[in-house]
Amino acid sequence: MARPSKLTPEIQQRIGDNIALGLTYRLAAESAGVAYKALNEWNQKGQTEISGNIIRFHNILKNGTLMLQRRCLCA
DSSP, rough: OOOOSSSSHHHHHEEEEEETTTTHHHHHHHHHHHOOOHHHHHHHHTTSSSHHHHHHHHHHHHHHHHHHHHHHHHH
């Protein structure tokens, strides 16, 4: 039986929020209690998925990055 994924909606949002604040992917993952390697694996899978939890996470990462970029451009 497979172990439950740590990729809960709460973890996804926490990582996305941290990236929007300017944390690196490594620090955002660590602050949410997730290994950086796992974040990268989820993100890579999300680039090829069509639907589901993984693609949602990939989109949260992209949105967090876009929010940070907008904030930097407006500053």
